[in-house]
Amino acid sequence: MREQAVEDVDVLVVGGGAAGTCAAIQSAASGAGTMLVEKNGALGGTTTVAGVALPGLFHAWGRQVIAGIGWDLVCRAVDLAGARLPDFTDWRQPHYRLQVPVSAPLYAAVLDEAVLGAGVDLRLHTMVGAVESVADGWSVTLCDKEGLRTVRARRIVDCTGDADVVALAGLTRLRNPALQPGTLMVRLGGYRMEDLDVAALDEAHRRAVAAGDLLPADLSMSERPMARFLRSRGENTIHVTDVDGGTSRTRTAAEVAARRTLLRIHQFLRRQPGLESVTIDSWAVECGIRETFTIDGLARITAQDYATGRHWEDAVCNSFYPIDVHSPDGDGITIRPLEFGTVPTIPRSAMVPKGSRHMMVAGRSVSGDQEANSAYRVQASCMAMGQAAGANAALAAAAGCDITEVPVVEVHREVRALGAIVPGGTGPVDGEVSVGR
Structure with missing residues (x-):
């Protein structure tokens, strides 16, 4: 095997789906040298490869609660297709009518353009083979078409959806006794x-x-x-x-x-x-998988937390979707809409695995029970989590500090600079939210 030179990056993002693309773009925009590793030949994850081309939900009760990088990418794909956004002010519609359909191939091309335009080092057809903790970071073995190569990353954001990097690092993953079924689109x-x-x-x-x-x-x-x-x-x-x-x-x-x-x-x-x-x-060339593992996080989001709209002290983004559990035996779906006015939040502490100082997780494998996870696993929420994780990891890498030592207010400042709405309703301008474009 040909010996490969060791590469150094500030932030390694693994998984180029809804969470990972936003994490990588935000990390690069926050000044970090960023590499994005994706096992497939296209970015977008569930939206593109699994064919669930319905990112949502970005709006709650007629106002926007998730914006920023993911929202901008979705709007760009809608514009390219010559399509129109739903009427988000009519919030009494069934939740599936407030999803934003996108053209998967156009959306994938938009993601390519945005990731490369941000200066991210994109590696498609690449997987992580090993992860080892080293001084102030990680030594990561990547497997690409040329063989094995080593990357030294100061911070990692695991956006694989299955917490694969967490497991390779020897950290704990949790799983429910009965998993929800998959769907082939x-x-x-x-x-x-x-x-x-x-x-x-x-x-x-x-x-x-x-x-x-x-x-x-x-x-x-x-x-x-x-x-x-x-x-x-x-x-x-x-x-x-x-x-x-x-x-x-x-x-x-x-x-x-x-x-x-x-x-x-x-x-x-x-x-x-x-x-x-x-x-x-x-x-779709891949079966859509609803759940596998969640991390054993510093905090765990429960259905009660989600359904009551708990505002966590370290909340980094909003989430919004009904609790939506598909029966493990395939016999129907339990959908429980949130009560009027409820907007759940996602805490950073649920995105950090126990025992890790320099790794974050974004996307469906964030720590939570099955019911809460059935809601926050959707694409818009994953985009918001990814953007927050990208900012947090970049700031930690720059300061040489632990992930949890970055003040949450600084994470909010970074993501708001790229249009995100943070818990409390504040976006690029305090108190100003939109209902579409």
């Missing part, structure tokens, strides 16, 4: 709803499940599954149960299970009247 075509006898299709579905041709959880919903599935063209309506995306071996099993699920559904549909010509017009 698809969009079907080749049929018209007006040509279909949905009641007859529901009966055909019941018989297929009884015969073992379909699994009960395949179409997510137990009551009248065919109506919802067909009206949505299959989007976000497939449940892949008993999957675990936490290791390469179990993730492989999840991907195979997802495609087998799609094959079962497709074969069933093609046998039904009016669906003989059904097509799969698009599909």
Whole structure:
């Protein structure tokens, strides 16, 4: 193997999804030499590779509570597509109507442009193989197409979604006894709803499940599954149960299970009247994984904390989404909207693993119970967490101090300089928030 020179960076961000792209851009803007490592060939994570191209929610009760880097990137992608933003002032709509659809390929290109424009050293098709604590930082082994290389990073932001770097560093990860199912995002075509006898299709579905041709959880919903599935063209309506995306071996099993699920559904549909010509017009190359691990953080966000809008003393960003737990057996979803006026916050202490001085986590693996995690794992909240983590890591690297020694007010100042809204409602101008563009 060819020997590689050791590279030095101030901040290493691992994972280029919703949290990681914002973390890297903010870190670079805060003056840190920043490297972003991503295992896939495109940035965007769940939004692009897993096909959940519906970043949200940025608004609560008719006002904006999350802005900054992620919001700007989403708006840029919407503008490029010639699309329009939802009417965020009409907050009584179902929460899914206040998501912001983006074109995944355009969004991925926007992320490339923003990350490279910020001066970030971007490494796609690269993974972390080992992490070792050293004086004032980390020695990290990266695996790329040329082999292994060593990077010395003063601070790390783990945005892998699975807390992979945390585990490689020997720190503790936690998992729930029963994991929520995954979803393979698809969009079907080749049929018209007006040509279909949905009641007859529901009966055909019941018989297929009884015969073992379909699994009960395949179409997510137990009551009248065919109506919802067909009206949505299959989007976000497939449940892949008993999957675990936490290791390469179990993730492989999840991907195979997802495609087998799609094959079962497709074969069933093609046998039904009016669906003989059904097509799969698009599909995600990865199964969307809702949960794997969370860190054992200095603090842990509970459902009570989230649902009551607890304002943590060290809150670095807002979050907003209903508690949204998909039943582990695939039989439906429990959605609990927040009470009017509630805007939860995310504390820095839930983003720092116990036993670590120089590492932060942003995204769905932040410390919390299953119900709280089901809400703050969504993309807009991950963007806000990532931006805050990027600022915090950059400031810690510059000062040579622990992650938790950076005053939270300084983190707020850094992210507000790039348009973020911090807990308490303050954005670039105190008290001024917007409802869209």
